[in-house]
Amino acid sequence: MSASRDIDSLIDMMARLPGLGPRSARRAVLHMIRKKELLLTPLADLMHHVAASVRECANCGNIGSADLCDICQSEKRATGEICVVEDVADLWAMERSAVFKGRYHVLGGTLSALDAVGPEELRIPRLVERVTEEGITEVILALNATVDGQTTAHYIADQLEGQVRLTSLAQGVPIGGELDYLDDGTITAALRARKEL
Amino acid sequence: MSASRDIDSLIDMMARLPGLGPRSARRAVLHMIRKKELLLTPLADLMHHVAASVRECANCGNIGSADLCDICQSEKRATGEICVVEDVADLWAMERSAVFKGRYHVLGGTLSALDAVGPEELRIPRLVERVTEEGITEVILALNATVDGQTTAHYIADQLEGQVRLTSLAQGVPIGGELDYLDDGTITAALRARKEL
Ligand SMILES: [Zn+2]
Ligand SMILES: [Zn+2]
Numbered sequence: 001m002s003a004s005r006d007i008d009s010l011i012d013m014m015a016r017l018p019g020l021g022p023r024s025a026r027r028a029v030l031h032m033i034r035k036k037e038l039l040l041t042p043l044a045d046l047m048h049h050v051a052a053s054v055r056e057c058a059n060c061g062n063i064g065s066a067d068l069c070d071i072c073q074s075e076k077r078a079t080g081e082i083c084v085v086e087d088v089a090d091l092w093a094m095e096r097s098a099v100f101k102g103r104y105h106v107l108g109g110t111l112s113a114l115d116a117v118g119p120e121e122l123r124i125p126r127l128v129e130r131v132t133e134e135g136i137t138e139v140i141l142a143l144n145a146t147v148d149g150q151t152t153a154h155y156i157a158d159q160l161e162g163q164v165r166l167t168s169l170a171q172g173v174p175i176g177g178e179l180d181y182l183d184d185g186t187i188t189a190a191l192r193a194r195k196e197l
Numbered sequence: 198m199s200a201s202r203d204i205d206s207l208i209d210m211m212a213r214l215p216g217l218g219p220r221s222a223r224r225a226v227l228h229m230i231r232k233k234e235l236l237l238t239p240l241a242d243l244m245h246h247v248a249a250s251v252r253e254c255a256n257c258g259n260i261g262s263a264d265l266c267d268i269c270q271s272e273k274r275a276t277g278e279i280c281v282v283e284d285v286a287d288l289w290a291m292e293r294s295a296v297f298k299g300r301y302h303v304l305g306g307t308l309s310a311l312d313a314v315g316p317e318e319l320r321i322p323r324l325v326e327r328v329t330e331e332g333i334t335e336v337i338l339a340l341n342a343t344v345d346g347q348t349t350a351h352y353i354a355d356q357l358e359g360q361v362r363l364t365s366l367a368q369g370v371p372i373g374g375e376l377d378y379l380d381d382g383t384i385t386a387a388l389r390a391r392k393e394l
Contacts, residue, residue: 004262028215047229047240048238180220
């Protein structure tokens with residue numbers, strides 16, 4: 001019974017991934033089994049590699065394989081601009097648009113009284129330090145257009161008032177919309193038309 | 198760059214799974230990374246176990262961990278009935294309905310002149326042998342209600358004519374419908390109302 005039990009466990013675990021349910025998990029597992037050499041084994045290898053090497057950047061909260069992520073390590077990205085995003089998915093969305101050349105600060109969420117998420121949990125004190133340490137001239141607040149996202153943006157703006165140019169993504173981000181759902185062109189337009197806070 | 202490159206490769210490979218695209222693959226990979234100990238590492242382990250142990254049943258074509266699958270090994274399933282299905286997803290769908298107590302024969306597709314799929318590729322000669330060897334009294338043709346599925350059902354019925362009771366799933370299977378898309382209740386009803394060919 002062991003292969004069947006492993007297959008069942010694999011389906012259950014795949015079904016917990018966002019966007020997959022029991023049915024698509026079953027299809028995915030059967031597909032992987034049919035393509036064992038091309039898909040199942042390489043996927044397992046890659047997952048082990050990623051699990052062993054992935055870590056959070058000590059500077060910005062991005063994902064990388066060293067104490068500092070690729071972007072924080074790259075001197076080319078020291079443009080004096082920091083783009084503040086809620087999570088790594090948003091950072092990836094910004095990178096796909098390939099318009100922003102500076103560095104990021106990944107909050108890992110938004111301020112929330114309900115969930116007791118305060119500024120420390122969101123690395124906001126570290127952001128304030130970075131502005132001085134890295135000689136930052138502009139902070140772009142690329143937070144989602146949700147109530148919590150905008151509350152967080154205003155809190156950060158208060159902390160950095162007078163120290164740096166503060167901008168936010170403008171035109172193109174729909175009300176209630178989330179960055180990661182937007183196409184690259186919309187993000188590009190929103191970044192180009194960014195406005196002073 | 199190595200973690201990022203591994204993460205990119207992982208996203209690309211996940212995006213090739215049925216039901217996932219680039220966006221859901223990115224979400225799934227980020228989710229797995231956030232739950233590294235609970236999800237990423239256990240998934241990689243399970244995939245390796247499955248890749249190492251999974252094999253095709255020599256008797257029926259089902260997936261298992263030995264030369265004979267669990268169902269072919271179980272004496273309880275020797276009811277004298279064989280249910281013929283196109284693929285393992287359909288076998289799983291039948292098993293979820295938990296109404297059928299016999300064994301299966303997994304064709305691995307349907308006869309197709311276009312794709313040059315003949316009876317040998319579909320284990321049809323082996324099915325004919327099994328009817329004698331296992332003392333089968335009824336063969337239930339649970340093939341999809343597609344043109345190729347029905348062509349295949351008629352071909353099998355011709356081969357087994359006069360040797361065995363031949364039935365097919367009836368009421369409840371919509372025209373052009375595929376078994377794996379049906380709910381368990383529909384499959385149960387279709388099996389209970391099966392009709393003579
Ligand atoms: Zn970093
Ligand atoms: Zn079997």
